[in-house]
Amino acid sequence: MLAVQRPTEVPDPSSVPSNAPEHCPGTESELAGKADACNGCANQEICASNKPKGPDPALPFIRERMSTVKRKILVLSGKGGVGKSTFTAQLGWAFAADEQLQTGIMDVDICGPSIPTILGIAAEQVHSSSSGWSPVYVQDNLGVMSVGFMLPSSKDAVMWRGPKKNGLISQFLKDVDWGDLDYLVVDTPPGTSDEHLSIVQFLKESGIDGAVLITTPQEVALQDVRREINFCKKVGIRVLGLVENMSGFVCPGCKTESQIFKPSTGGAKRLAEETGVEFLGAVPLDPRIGKSADYGVSFLDEYPDSPATAAYLDIIDRLKHILGDA
Template identity: 55%
Template sequence: MENGEIPENAPELCPGPQSETAGKSDSCEGCPNQEICATAPKGPDPDLVAIVERMATVKHKILVLSGKGGVGKSTFSAQLAFALAARDFEVGLLDIDICGPSIPKMLGLEGREIRRSNCGWIPVYVESNLGVISIGFTIPNPDEAVIWRGPRKTGLIKQFLRDVDWGELDFLVVDAPPGTSDEQITIVQSLEATGIDGAVIVTTPQQVSLIDVRKEVSFCKKVGVEVLGVVENMSGLSQPLSEFKFTRMTETVFDASGGGAAKMCNDMGVPFLGKVPLDPQLCKAAEDGRSCFSDDKCRRASAPALKMIIEKILAQKNISTENGA
């Protein structure tokens, strides 16, 4: 039970955990949550007030989600941040994948640390207009496992939103872990009052991935977050014909006989943003922590596909493709 929600096993006449009579009314007798409700603090979450104040300087907030792991969601988040920064937007990238933070690696920031000032935590900067926050910056040993329960994850995410001095941002890109659990619920509830532009959902073409993406779309609809669209990643293997011939060939890697992400989007009434090939050069750019848009080899396959997708996202929100969000 979090943030004042009524638990599923509550009695029919439950007054609600935020009520002054919570845990004390006649209807509370016998409820397994009675003691929790009676002793829990009442009133609105004080963290949300501070988060609203901090987020007042952020114009646009985009969540990057996936139904399952291994679909390239963090790669997309990193390249989206690189692309927006390259257009002279002020960009923040927030990694809330607490147990598997990969964003520091994908932006070439391994080994860096978060600094503090009187105004709060200072993001780690790739460029002067691209700042990053991740739990990965706070773990001395990168091989150390983060074994946290939900409440501690929730607390850290709120702290990132409340205490980080982002300054004036055009975009805050949030890279969330796969699924529809603590981290996703926390980020949506924490940013709800400040306005979320929407979510981009990343998938691969095969049914085993699309099954989970349908749940992610359903989650967004239930919590009131607009689905900006679905990206079909690893949509065929893109390789040059030879070292000297740059025309590329694309081979099927995953079974898309069911229609892939495009059909799923049509069935569920959400936008399909496009396909990104499984490009070894994009994979190498992510491993090296650099933008694929500045790589001549990436420009022949993955970069054009990503650029088209990003332009569709900006067009949906009527944002100029140049600075001036």
């Protein structure tokens, strides 16, 4: 006779420790430390002895801060090195090009905070006041917060476990005086780990408008983006669309385009069709994008005639249309 499997409680992803075994019931579950999956787990005794917890005390403060933020957009990539932070910076600059719009960029890539360098503000520091931490401003209507501003040197490695990362993300949301924002763009690390689960948990009540997924054309990058799409579905984040970075190489002299990363399985456009996700567009590989990032200047402003600039602006216009802001 076949054994009847009892229905199991589906854990909140944000309550599952980063080192948890497969099928972990989550720290908030009544089965925490008591389920079969808990046997042998390093956290078993701690989870079993914990009394039921109430809601995170930071959530009301986060909700209050985020009440003045109109749009909250996550920029995700399953794989590192696909140009996610560069896209985040260009998106911020493009939004801020409209002087009537207030834009913020929050860098939660704790171990690889490149946003300050890309935006040309790496030497700045965070200041605090009675209203909280003040963002570092690239221009009057573009503010930034990153752990990069808090490091003694750009050479210092950030070697933090999950709880400390989560605590800093919570502070970025509840203690930073963002003010009235039209857009808050959140730059995340590659993958689907602590930082992603934290940002979803902390913004659950305030709402996330959606995520933009960044990839490159080759299959090795697309595999990780498939996982990222699956993550968004599981945690209930709307996927605004998929962007293909480094989609061919544009010669700065003759403007001829050639493929560097061959889309052997059809690239991002094919993936978007397969998964039912919006394909926002493809950005060609212009070497001046990297140069602009190194020098901390806006590629869109420095090279307005580049095909990559036209691609960025088309994608951003499409994003605004999807969000209902066009």
